[in-house]
Amino acid sequence: MDNIHRDAVVIGAGISGLVCAYRLISSGADVLLIESSDRVGGVIRSETIDDHLIERGPNSSQGTTEFLRLVSELEIDAELVEGDPKAPAFVYFDGKIRPVPNGPGTFLTTSALSLSGKVRLLAEPFIAARADGGEESIASFAERRIGKEAAERLVGSFVSGIYAGDPRRISVQAAFPRLAALEAEHGGLIRGAIAKGRQAKKSKTIAPGPTPKRSVSFRTGMSFLPETLARKIGESLLLECSGIRISTEGGSSRYIIEFGSAAGDQIVTCDQLILATPAWAAASLTKKIAPELATLLDEIEYPPLAILYVDYAENSLGESLKGFGFLVAPSEDTPVLGCVWNSSLFPGRAPKGRTLLTVFMGGARHPQAASYEDAELISIANTELQRALRANAPPRVIGITRHQRAIPQYNLGHRDRVGRIESILAAMPGLMLTGNYLHGVSTGDCIKEAERIAKCCHRGQ
Ligand SMILES: Cc1cc2nc3c(=O)[nH]c(=O)nc-3n(C[C@H](O)[C@H](O)[C@H](O)COP(=O)(O)OP(=O)(O)OC[C@H]3O[C@@H](n4cnc5c(N)ncnc54)[C@H](O)[C@@H]3O)c2cc1C
Known part of the structure; x- marks a missing residue:
């Protein structure tokens, strides 16, 4: 020994x-x-199945300063692939996908919110900050600040996407400390964002290190x-x-x-x-x-998660897959949490003329779904993708991953x-x-x- x-x-x-x-x-x-x-x-695990490059864990990473600095030190920059920083993300509700607003102006024009939802969101600067400083769920925080509709469709779907979590149980202070700080320090989200923008302009300091990128991966995953x-x-x-x-x-x-x-x-x-x-x-x-x-x-x-890898012929979808993918609003009666459009995001994920989509199911709100039989998971994915992407042919599911304990809550x-x-x-x-x-x-x-x-x-x- x-x-x-x-x-x-x-x-x-x-x-x-x-x-x-x-x-x-x-x-x-x-x-x-x-x-x-x-x-x-x-949990990071890339594999090739039938000429499709699938990810059993994360599909991409934010290109943070630390991530990019490490890549550069390892001298693997040439292997890095970057997702289009302008690629839209979508939210799915009432049988349709709609682009998520990605800038101040697009909040007014987005079809993801009704007129009353937009008016309520724009009233955010006039909502008094919470004074007691106690811990709060992200759902309650978002409803209080931007109204129920925007909280559900824009924030709730995002929480399902990152954490496979339940917005009524995820803590805003623990999971989204920057949002909580905007209210605590500036009285609200819009006021806080404006103040931060002004501060950044005034100080004119450029953070050291590489410029962050929205979404990156590597040529081989x-x-x-x-x-x-x-x-x-x-x-x-x-x-x-x-x-x-x-x-x-x-x-x-x-x-x-x-x-x-x-x-x-x-x-x-x-x-x-x-x-x-x-x-x-x-x-x-x-x-x-x-x-x-x-x-x-x-x-x-750590709630469980099931992941399905789905292949379509490009011409069998009614929606053009240009974007990051879609997240499902928690109000929808489905265990599907979201769908990443891998072949739209990065090159080399699917053979020519084919697409690769990754569908997530289960998580904290639907833990039972992760243990459904394969046939049931496939049937649910089929129904939801037909609705969301107006698919006119059933998908070919090329693989399934089950994580018994996926992401910490x-x-x-x-x-x-x-x-x-x-x-x-x-x-x-x-x-x-x-x-x-x-x-x-x-x-x-x-x-x-x-x-x-x-x-x-x-x-x-
Ligand atoms: C399905 C899924 C999708 C995700 N998507 C994204 C995404 O799109 N973007 C993003 O940024 N992040 C994403 N994440 C989160 C991110 O990938 C993980 O948080 C991160 O990779 C975790 O890394 P880790 O090293 O902390 O833990 P792990 O990856 O869990 O590694 C822990 C290691 O410890 C080993 N181990 C366990 N027990 C023992 C033991 N007793 N002795 C020795 N070794 C042990 C395990 O085998 C494993 O190798 C995702 C996570 C999952 C699960």
Whole structure:
């Protein structure tokens, strides 16, 4: 049995763990990254089926400064593909898709809102800010500020799209802190947006780093990023590690990690231990060393999701697929949450003359749908796509993915829970958590947070 010491051990090789390990190694630390499965990337997983490039996890990422800086450092800019920044997104209700307003003027002309819905939305600056400062759901916040119709069609559908969540349970302060801050600091959303615009003009400072892009991926799919990171990390990455157990060295803040690997049973000690797994996996890893922490981590909800990959002949759709895709307003009686138009967004996603669409079903409001039989999922997708896209032929479903636990929910109470998690960690030097359940679910947020944690470790060395 090997018994070695490392400066840091990172557990979990999704994007969070890979970025954290890569940054630590780049800063000169001796790091081991251990992963239980036989591949890297976690939920990021691109595959080719019948000449269609499908994504079992994220279809794209926002090109945040951190994301683009990483891409540039890895020298993979040439592999990056960018979605048309002007590609419209649509919202689906009453049997039709309608373009989502994407600028101040388009709020007046959009068919996504009725006249009374537009008037109510434009009254937003005259709605008094909430004074008590308490936590509020995004549905209640949006209804109060912009009215029920805009809240439902523009905000509710968006919440389903990002979190597969329930807008009545997702906390505006935890999931959309910038929106909450606009009201708290400027009295409202429109006032806040105007003030921010003025501030930006006045200061005339250009943020350092690459200019953010709305939507990016790679020529061969999202997996290209984790696979590149894994190549850079090289032999410091161990896949298929089993039975990982964590303990502390009698009274010290040194951690002992025991696990099985292809090279046999291993014991590694380290001064910095970073858990980059989903919250429920971090809960089971920390049960022995920090039971209270484990209980808090276990409380974070991850609803299930089913994803269907659908191929149509281009000429069998009544709607031209020029855009990002559509999100479904929560008022619709369907478990479909939305549909990404992959072949319109990025090149090389479907063969010539064909399209690739990705349909999401289930989530917090329809958890049962994720366990429907394939035939039932296909029949629901068929009905909704026929309505929404006026398809005149049934789709060919080329694959289905089921995530039993997909995306962590930033529900009411989440901020408080994260605060308690962080105060427990503050009393356990050397133990750190990173991942999508803490400070943002998007890949861009995961990269930013993993880099922050790597910096904290580096300082602690
Ligand atoms: C279906 C879906 C669609 C999404 N769409 C988008 C999108 O369009 N845009 C966007 O920005 N974001 C999207 N996201 C969110 C984003 O992709 C994720 O939040 C992010 O990739 C999570 O990365 P992570 O490394 O924190 O976690 P994960 O990807 O979950 O990685 C955790 C890793 O830990 C490993 N692990 C688990 N338990 C153990 C253990 N005990 N020991 C060792 N290893 C362990 C896992 O095998 C995995 O490799 C989507 C997510 C999902 C699920």
